[in-house]
Amino acid sequence: MEESFVNLPTIEELEALIQKRKFDELHQLLATIHPADIADLLDELPSESALAIFELLAIPTASEVLDETGSLVRQELVEKVDDERLADLLDELPMDDAAEFLEDLPDEVADRLIGLMEPEEAEEVRELLAYEEETAGRLMTRDVAALRRHWTAAETFDHLRALDDAETLNYLYVVDREDKLIGVTPLRNLILAQPDQTIESIMARDVVSVPAAADQEEIAEIVARYDFFAIPVVDDDGRLLGVVTVDDVLDIFQEEVTEDIQRLGGSEPLDQPYFAASLGQVVRKRIGWLLLLFLAATLSGAVIRHFQPLIDAAIILTIFTPLINGTGGNAGSQTVATIIRAITLNEVRLGNLWRAWRREMAASLILGVVMGVVGFARALLWNTGYDIALVVALTLPFVVVWSTTIATIVPTVADHLGIDPTVISGPMISTLVDASGLFIYFSLAQAMLNL
Amino acid sequence: MEESFVNLPTIEELEALIQKRKFDELHQLLATIHPADIADLLDELPSESALAIFELLAIPTASEVLDETGSLVRQELVEKVDDERLADLLDELPMDDAAEFLEDLPDEVADRLIGLMEPEEAEEVRELLAYEEETAGRLMTRDVAALRRHWTAAETFDHLRALDDAETLNYLYVVDREDKLIGVTPLRNLILAQPDQTIESIMARDVVSVPAAADQEEIAEIVARYDFFAIPVVDDDGRLLGVVTVDDVLDIFQEEVTEDIQRLGGSEPLDQPYFAASLGQVVRKRIGWLLLLFLAATLSGAVIRHFQPLIDAAIILTIFTPLINGTGGNAGSQTVATIIRAITLNEVRLGNLWRAWRREMAASLILGVVMGVVGFARALLWNTGYDIALVVALTLPFVVVWSTTIATIVPTVADHLGIDPTVISGPMISTLVDASGLFIYFSLAQAMLNL
Missing domain, CATH: 1.10.357.20 (SLC41 divalent cation transporters, integral membrane domain)
Structure with missing residues (x-):
């Protein structure tokens, strides 16, 4: 029903472009479509056409499409697309999504792909996969903005500019020299601060956080309850490990609701599409x-x-x-x-x-x-x-x-x-x-x- | 179950403090508790104690508590709390929440309270209440950061600092001189920009927006689908009216799921707790x-x-x-x-x-x-x-x-x-x-x- 607000090409239009080998036009057209919508179109297309379109996508788009696509197309892509390219796409994804993707693959395929990823990303994915499924550790991303209390607002802005890809800037978490989580400041406070004000002077000290082993349902409850945009994840010593963002929480709700409805109908839930x-x-x-x-x-x-x-x-x-x-x-x-x-x-x-x-x-x-x-x-x-x-x-x-x-x-x-x-x-x-x-x-x- | 991560006083502790009239201590204790948790405690307490605690709260906290509390306590508060104070609390709330609160009250009580609110807030609430229930118009907040395309990053920061209470800064929306929505920029881009870069040079031009009459279920689908933190709402001429944020979307999901489950159980849904x-x-x-x-x-x-x-x-x-x-x-x-x-x-x-x-x-x-x-x-x-x-x-x-x-x-x-x-x-x-x-x-x- 969301189609009413977004203009998408039809399957027939896409097929026609592929058949006439108008790849430039197709390329331009795809650039205007959201990856979630491209993923949907791929789910509908015959598999050769889907593959042809997927190969045309630039790496950042292709990685998002890979993340959003249904599991049947995904399976096909994993079989047909070059391993090197797949590894590049995984490098590009937030590591929690990469881990989720890899976990659904046969072990030997997952190991092969991890082996082809950038060493740093591969290491991070391995660490995420070490946590239990459906826990904070598995859902979190490590791309989080961690600040020190003595930084000034100006220094903090410099730090944020240099940051590569923090998944959320809504909250900036403050850690001590041992990486222990000691405070949080909404980005809003930072913007309002004078350039020479320290983080310590604008941060709140009581941060609600969850341990890495926390169950995803509990996390969803907390985020929904307190209207958070994100929640930090800490280890047993209170060290900041990462953050779970509200978009993941929406996915959790979808999943849990699907399970509840199937159970109420008198069946064990299918944990897949x-x-x-x-x-x-x-x-x-x-x-x-x-x-x-x-x-x-x-x-x-x-x-x-x-x-x-x-x-x-x-x-x-x-x-x-x-x-x-x-x-x-x-x-x-x-x-x-x-x-x-x-x-x-x-x-x-x-x-x-x-x-x-x-x-x-x-x-x-x-x-x-x-x-x-x-x-x-x-x-x-x-x-x-x-x-x-x-x-x-x-x-x-x-x-x-x-x-x-x-x-x-x-x-x-x-x-x-x-x-x-x-x-x-x-x-x-x-x-x-x-x-x-x-x-x-x-x-x-x-x-x-x-x- | 979220209690495991948050320390809350027990009902008995609160009752003891009220009985011993230790209001200072109570006041200090309440200052450490999240409004959503205070609301829960009020739901459990006998009504005189709940009222006593509510009267102790500072206006910003009290308004959030009022928004979160269950409908039975809420009914009691509306009856017992002074109208002037209630109007002050409503002034403090995001106007979408104030509208939701007022809509559940008998018409004459709602009219009386709106009459006591600040003229500007009262006007805004009246406008929101004119939209159909469960539509974008009703759910949106007008507290949105709207920028002009020729502003520089430095000017934009000044503008954001002067803004009173934008509900989300995740996305900064760009409007033309007729208030028509023409672009969007994530806050992140603004932070990364040079001080003299213009908004036009960093904004994206295709913004997904919804009309004010859009059904809440459609909005929830779009936000979940595209992993948005917020979605702008426009009128028939494309003018920016406000924004629906992801925390409202989580509430919509809860509501829709409750309705679905009750219907699947073979009953018309109760649209209340x-x-x-x-x-x-x-x-x-x-x-x-x-x-x-x-x-x-x-x-x-x-x-x-x-x-x-x-x-x-x-x-x-x-x-x-x-x-x-x-x-x-x-x-x-x-x-x-x-x-x-x-x-x-x-x-x-x-x-x-x-x-x-x-x-x-x-x-x-x-x-x-x-x-x-x-x-x-x-x-x-x-x-x-x-x-x-x-x-x-x-x-x-x-x-x-x-x-x-x-x-x-x-x-x-x-x-x-x-x-x-x-x-x-x-x-x-x-x-x-x-x-x-x-x-x-x-x-x-x-x-x-x-x-």
Whole structure:
């Protein structure tokens, strides 16, 4: 949808230029397009055309395109593009992006490319790759502006001018002679300062920083919470290692949300773009939960089996089992989505579970009674007689209240125990309440129908 | 979890200080705490203590706390805090935040407070409130550094020093004499420039901007896509109106994700924090979908009714209906979560639906066959005999493939038609496939069992 604000050539236009070998024109055209958009176009083009365009790009653009492109095209580029050129492109990238790129490659290919990189960059990438995935150490860039407290504003400007490629200048971090992080100053303060003012006189001393082992989700929370543009990363002795910037945090959010949504749908998350995952991976991510839920669902079968004589006597009861299971599952699924999101946003936790539960109880009682009335009417329309209609009408509020209770308590307790609450998916709640819903239904029927 | 990196006083410590009336100590303590954390503490404290602490805060801190605090505390503060002070706090906030705050208040309270604000700020807030909710116009701040192309770097520094409170200095926007946006320069370029170089010589001419009416979701996509720290907002004539910064984009992501997850759970999204929504709102957001899904589920009842003679003859068949419905629903729910996320990330769309469908077919065939084998074994364990076990074993692959197909095609087509695909929830897919799953099951049974 962003295309409405950016003019891009169509795939056909690009293909035509390639076919007519109008490389100069193509070159000029590409120079006006943002690398993220070029990457998108490459994803759409047939692979020879994509390769032809990629070869035309200047190194700085090509490196950004490489970073942004989808994993299928990327795989192709790694196979087809000369190793020397690839290494040059990696040298050009921020080292956190280079590390991310290399980590997705087979080890021997990654080692070969690192071997061809500039020694300094190669060393840095190796150090980044030594940190665990999804930690601050892996996400950070070392291109950070580190100042000394006794520098004047004028000296600092000279230093910044000489800096090669600090990824962010929003915050200038101040370190002591042992590289320990002792302060921070927004660039704004530096601009406002007199040329002879020292950094010490304009810096803030309490800097929020994260250790290199900090989990990416925690980092994202802090950055979003305090509206930071960047957060410094320190080692165990408080030495400044690098900085994680807000654009990385946006990517983390995208990733975490994708994982949460897939888990809530009842599957292990695919940790890659949709088309990049192999068939085997897709099957593996789903089969475990399907089997587990299948086994849980046999409990419902057992309940039906238990009530077989009753059902034999009043087979009409079976008409309502999908309605009762469905309504219980739907009410539970609605609640679990709301509660899990509230847990993620730190609104609901074990400490106020009681308050959340009362609230859900009130809502589910109202919803249950409405559904009961509708169920009663529906049963009468099926000519089941008043007694069966009454059983259905009484069952529905019970089932809605019960499934809402489960959907409120289970994720909150899971979160408190350190289990990611998103593993408590809608399908899981539905399956958990199916058997109990049927049990309530048939028990009420047995009690009320005098069979 | 971010608490691990920040030292905060406990609620008890704060309450003790208030009770002992140690306001000086409290004042000093509060000065060391980030406003976002103070806001959190206020959310936890009893309302008199929260009010006492709020009154102790200096205006700049108090205004940020007001902006960050939960809606329940906020409501209380609006009632208890003097109007004059509230107006002062609003004057201090970035005007986009002030507008957001005022919009949640009853109209007469908002009007009263705007009347008490500084005339200039009041005017700006009124202008922001004139834009639609969730658009660029509403989210932007007008505190933006606008330069002229003929200025030198030295003049620009002087200008920046004189600027009162530009929200971002990452990008300096260049406008012509009619305020039309003509260029942009990263602050970094300005620092690297010679004092007598002109802005024109260092600026880039193609600036990505959004119109004031642009939807917040589009803005978030662009900012995330191009790794921007901010994006300028222009009117219909291309005049620079303001800027939307990346911290607002992070908030948009949080909001949109919350909405998506609630919709996927089968409910209308609550557009407020969990505890801030009233009981009536919660019920209204859920009842529509519950009723609609209930009506759809009566179709399953109709299928069962249709096969009543068959069921009468082989009542054992009913044991498996929850297993079959559950497995179909779960497979559909897994797929819909994956596909909807892929649609949101622009990976799947109508143009490559065929490719996505083939992929899902392959996965669901494998999953279906595995489930069929497991179902066969489970049936034999229940001593149903080979014929019934075979019916179950054959039904499961059909149901899994069918529900996966629905879950792949329906959201993609909805998206193409301009319908938000997240309204196609897991519960909706389950309900849609329930009736057809039962139909497949009983039809196969009828054909194979010779009853």
